[in-house]
Amino acid sequence: MICSLNEIEALARKAARGAGMSWGLAEEAGKAVRWLSDHGFPGPDLLAELLRRNDGKPYSDLAPRQLDGVWRARRGPLCPIVAGALICDRADELGQGATLRLGEIAVPLLLAPFAYEAARTAGMTVALEWQGVSLVLGGAAPRLAGDETALVVADAGSVALFPADDRATASVRTSAGRQVSAETMRALEGFATRTYAPATEASRAGAGAGREGD
Amino acid sequence: MKLDQLSPDHVALRRPETVMRLARMGSFHQSRLSFMRVLLRRLKSENWRFERRAFEIDARGVGHAVYTMHGPARSYSLVAFAQDLAPEQRSDRVIATAWDATFTLFDGLPSAADIARLSRNVPLQEAGRVTARELTVSRANRSVRLFDHVVDCLSRGEQPEAGRVDEVGYLMRTTAVYGSGKLGAADRESICDRPEFAAPFQAEMLTVFLIRGFVLDLVEHLAALRGGDRAVALDPSLRRRIGIGNSTGLGMAPFLLNHPILLNNWIEARETALARIRALPAISPAEAAAFRVMLRRGRRNIDDWHSEHPIQRDKISGLKADLDRLDAHVESGALEGASPWDRLYLWSETALGLEGQELLVALMMEPYGALVDDLPMRMSADESAGFRIDGGMSVARLRDILERDYAWVLGIDWNSPEAQARAWYVSAEKLEPRLGERHLEPVAAYEQPLAPGRDAALLFAALGREASDARVADFLLRHPEHRHILRRVQIAARHPYAEIRDNTVGAEVLPIDLLRAKLSFFGACHFDPRSDRWVRINMFRNAPFPHELAEMEFAGWTYPALPEALS
Known part of the structure; x- marks a missing residue:
């Protein structure tokens, strides 16, 4: 199904909330997936993969801590939404020339929208690198260098984010970013459903228009 | 007079504490700035x-x-x-x-x-x-x-x-x-x-x-x-x-809460229009005549307004009494002398109810298209522009903002059952927003983030346990549950009219106030609430039809023509 960006963002936000994120982080997930779809990446597929992996994990497991200059989760791989929010919240540090190092992380491409946003805030160009692939973000369309097959891996050993010269490389192809497969739609709707309350007679009564005097 | 001579400093915009109350927003009326009227002006001027x-x-x-x-x-x-x-x-x-x-x-x-x-x-x-x-x-x-x-x-x-x-x-x-x-x-x-x-x-x-x-x-x-x-x-x-x-x-009710920058821009445009008119040093005879005509046509519009809902019936009869007082005041010379609009508006604050005050605001704009018709172009918003959180902000600064912009939430006892009597949620049945009784129905676990007052109070309490020089980025790393409201507070700090300054989950909340505020900006008339949570309205009544745009004169088309003008 081809979806509008507003539909994609709304579904992603609800699914992330249903999978246990706080509303504020779920909003970050919605915006990130929207950005990915708008730039030709399979945003909804990536989020569905992440939510399946992290379903039921408490935030305390996912919360990043800095050890020896590297951000790591307390237990298991980092969540790219949590880590992405951290990148954006620390955009000022990036602007001062710092390199951000992240330990093992799930679905690393989900970091790209956050890195792009942090670069925009800091008024610079950044590179996001993992497993031999590098995304250059800032200004116009995302540019890619290295091994394209590593772009959509489900796990990355470690990721570095640093200020970059704009070594102009191939622009990332724009595929059908708004095309959402039936399987992904089902997965995300399944998570979203958890945010809906079972209807009660009391809630049904008077919520909308009745017929009297029409 | 040129727009830039009407210094906004001459008459300040009304304060958010005055404007952003549900009872007042639930008394808004359509005006020259309403989106239906913006549309028809464009269709006509561009042929x-x-x-x-x-x-x-x-x-x-x-x-x-x-x-x-x-x-x-x-x-x-x-x-x-x-x-x-x-x-x-x-x-x-x-x-x-x-x-x-x-x-x-x-x-x-x-x-x-x-x-x-x-x-x-x-x-x-x-x-x-x-x-x-x-x-x-x-x-x-x-x-x-x-x-x-x-x-x-x-x-x-x-x-x-x-x-x-x-x-x-x-x-x-x-x-x-x-x-x-x-x-x-x-x-x-x-x-x-x-x-x-x-x-x-x-x-x-x-x-x-x-x-x-x-x-x-x-x-x-x-x-x-x-x-x-x-x-x-x-x-x-x-x-x-x-x-x-x-x-x-109810499906529409959360819209204004979910679009804080858009809400700010709508209200700011309306308040700017009011301030520009209040800043006028005098009224020309032609402007005074045009206002008197619109006052009478506005009265006819109210006479056509029918509702059987007890709250709205009282509001309509109060508005008719307001219009009688306004008419008598205008006929006693209120439009003469220096700064007449400013004096008239200030008089209304003590002499008229909220319905009457807000109708006066709308009617005052009618003779002044040249002064206010540029404002709708500022009413759109890029909501995503407010999305990024300023993580470098200190906890002390954030507390100051809360004490300034959310002072009203700090005085509410959020532990009392009435203060959180309701909860907004989405029903599994039809995926639509609903308003439930928090203490009577099992809905709290599904609550939507539509209680900014309560959430700001929780944030303020949590910040009390933080060092003043701590950074927001570090606080959020430990407290992701406050991320939504913290983003909102930072938006409200930059956009004075972004936040409604009333409890949206209290026992007294009337969702129809949210609907009325939004629909008035659309240009709707004849609000007819059928309960505290749904409303019937009329759109484009008295408007020309698509084939009549070129020939029909339609300044103030919303208001019914006067009988003598028809004959």
Whole structure:
């Protein structure tokens, strides 16, 4: 199904909330997936993969801590939404020339929208690198260098984010970013459903228009 | 006088603490800045041309029609599908599955293949899909009271009785007008750089404007098929008194809370208009005369306003008393002397109720198109511009903002049952927002983030345990549960009218106040609440029809013409 960006963002936000994120982080997930779809990446597929992996994990497991200059989760791989929010919240540090190092992380491409946003805030160009692939973000369309097959891996050993010269490389192809497969739609709707309350007679009564005097 | 000579410092904007209260917002009226009026001003000034490209409707009222407006650069086409609905199928609820008519606004001129594709999807509404070529999706039901009666009268060669027409005010009412990417339609972001969509909700308003034209044509068409040579068309002046009704329930209520920058821009434009007029040093005789006419026409508009809801009945009778006082005050010389508008407005704050004060604000704008008609271009918003959190902000600074902009939440005892009597949630049944009783229904676990006051109080309490020089970024790393409200507080710090300064989950909250505020900016009239959570309104009543735009004079078209002007 081809979806509008507003539909994609709304579904992603609800699914992330249903999978246990706080509303504020779920909003970050919605915006990130929207950005990915708008730039030709399979945003909804990536989020569905992440939510399946992290379903039921408490935030305390996912919360990043800095050890020896590297951000790591307390237990298991980092969540790219949590880590992405951290990148954006620390955009000022990036602007001062710092390199951000992240330990093992799930679905690393989900970091790209956050890195792009942090670069925009800091008024610079950044590179996001993992497993031999590098995304250059800032200004116009995302540019890619290295091994394209590593772009959509489900796990990355470690990721570095640093200020970059704009070594102009191939622009990332724009595929059908708004095309959402039936399987992904089902997965995300399944998570979203958890945010809906079972209807009660009391809630049904008077919520909308009745017929009297029409 | 030039705009830049009207220094905003001369008369300050009203304070957010005054304006952003639900009781006042629930008393807003349409004005020159309302989106329906913005649309018609543009269509007229740019000489948009109307064309009825198709009207293939049979005697049962089944078929399709295409109504197109041609603008200077682009054309837009309403594609309408009419059906013959059994009475028991007719429901205004979002849970309905069939409607008397369904619509989409097509970007350009639809081909036969487009019409065929749309005919398989638009009549299904939520169960169908549209594409980025479509800008809106809508549906409407007939007024059981009026539709058949008007067809019957016209088919016998008679005009329907004006009183009966006025009592209802519309032949069909829309039950949803979806835009902004809903059901696969074009995202607003993809069309917002077109001048005709620079002001908010212009595609939606154009849709409703064309729907009204279609519905009036439809009754006359059905009457002609039924009555043959005996049938007559509606008298043009009676025809113009018929608008499009609308039923709006809780689904729309969270909109203003979910679009804080947009809300800020709407209110700021309105407050800026008021401040510019209050800053005028004097009123010319022509302006005074124009205001007096609009005051009388505004009174007629209120006289046409009927509601059986106890709250609204009291408000309407209070408003009529307000207008009597206002009229007497104006006739006693209130428009003379120095800074008359400022003095009149300040007088209203003590002499009139909220309905009267806010109607005066709207009426004061009527003679001053040159002074205020630029403002709607500032009323759109890029909500994503407020999305990024300033992680470098200190906890001390954030506390200061909360104490300044959220002082009202710090005085509420959030532990009392009344303060959190309600919870907004989405029902599994129809995926629509609902307002539940937190202490009586199992809904709290599903609560939507629509209680900014309560959440700001929780944030303030949590910040009390933080060091003053700590950074927001570090606080959020440990407290992701405050991320939503913290973002909102930072938005409110930059946009003074972004936040409603009332408890949205208290025992006393009236969702119809949120609906009225939004619908008044659309340009709706005759708010008729049917409970504390849904309302019927009228849109485009008294407006010209698409084919009349060029010749009809329509300054202040919303207000009914005075009898002497009609004769």
